Amino acid sequence: MSQAKFVAGIYTPARYLYAFKDNLTDADREMQSTCTAFILSKTEIITNAHCVAGAPYAFVVAGTKVASDENQKIKIKVEKENIAWHPYYSHLIVGAFDIAKLTLKTPLEFSDTVGSIKLVDKDYKLNNSSEVVTVYGYGVLNRPMILRRCDANYISDVERAITFNPVQTLYFTTGEATNDGKIITHGDSGGPIVSKTNGKIVGIAVGINGTTGGRGMFLPIALFLDFIHDPKSVKPLPPSLTFNEAKFIADIVVPGKFLTAFEDSYANADEDDQMLFNAIILSETEILTCAHNVLGAPYVYVIVNKLSSNATELKVTKDQIEIHEKYSLSGFAFDVAKITLKERLEFNENVGSIDLVDKNYKLNDPSEIVSVYGDMTLDGTARTRRFDTKYLDGAICKSKLGAAFDANNLMCYTLDESMGTPSTFGGPMISKKNNKLVGMTIFRFPDEPVIFQPIAPLLDWIRKPRVRRNQRRRI
Structure with a gap:
């Protein structure tokens, strides 16, 4: 344990967990769900959200090589009010914001077998696929649940991150374990991924992905430092809109x-x-x-x-x-x-139109706030939401997006990932200043600003009468 004194175990009654309660049989309802965690300080424990979300309490065990031992020397009960999971976590989307923080009322006593580990900085990038990481966990390969570790390389999976939109970039462990079993298995969830280069936490295990040959999945920890340091600092979800x-x-x-x-x-x-x-x-x-x-x-x-x-x-x-x-x-x-439309819409209190800006309207004030509307999947289901943001001028967008961006006809807006990303395109951008349509969301690249089409330059085209092909005549 002196080699892994920062690793802890988590026990929760499975019948309460959002991730499992719908799939439990009557025989399973008394089952204890077991996960891994890591010790950040004497009072701070980090694990997966799916390990604790919904539970009225959890037990933290520390300083033990065998997590399944009933007679743990260090076993601390944590009540629900001291368990915080990321507000955007959803058990419906694998890996999405799957992180939680437990705060201990009774501090741990550090010793040769119980201690903490440091996190990487916020600007740390996992960008060297040859880097070796060490995975720790109490995976249930066998009984008793003995703490294991193994070394692996990692790969980024940007395409899968888009599929799980708006999940931050997932990473997958590759290669063979250096001891028995797989890289990550059941029970390893919440376990630390430690860089062999700097000895710091670079990721947190979130599960196994069958479509990648059973590779372990983990989230980069640098993306969650704000939440880890202060869970309440994460902004609330954009509101789900009324009719x-x-x-x-x-x-x-x-x-x-x-x-x-x-x-x-x-x-x-x-x-x-x-x-x-x-x-x-x-x-x-x-x-x-x-x-x-x-x-x-x-x-x-x-x-x-x-x-x-x-x-x-x-x-x-x-x-x-x-x-x-x-x-x-x-x-x-x-x-x-x-x-x-051939059939006219019937406008009422729930169906109506939005006014357009004038033809000479210019988006040239970088302090202007615009409201972006669109379907977003932050909480597991596509809901129509809005969030406020600022836009960037074409030159800045060009510098960020490169040759594919037409600065003469397009603009982009800044994106706070924590506030969500429209998962469908064609949604309106409305000025907070005049409550009129100023743009339409077009596209976004991963980790880049969102491209939008300003409306004012298109007004002649939008307003021109519709001319059907069979109505055209030569003069």
């Missing part, structure tokens, strides 16, 4: 197999494999969304008043969809489409 607050937002439901922008990803999809995007209600007959949301689709469904039980769903065919003539799949500028 009236979201009345100018529509959804676009599209069969993915037809979308030109996603044809490689959906090559083997069928028509039931649908994608969901946001859109903006401009009038009783006009809907605005991104071009890439609808390009190639023979039909889409427009859904309004989606937050109520009286949602309206309208089928729109290709001839009702107009793509901006300057839009190209090779870039992001002019990524806008207008849908003209």
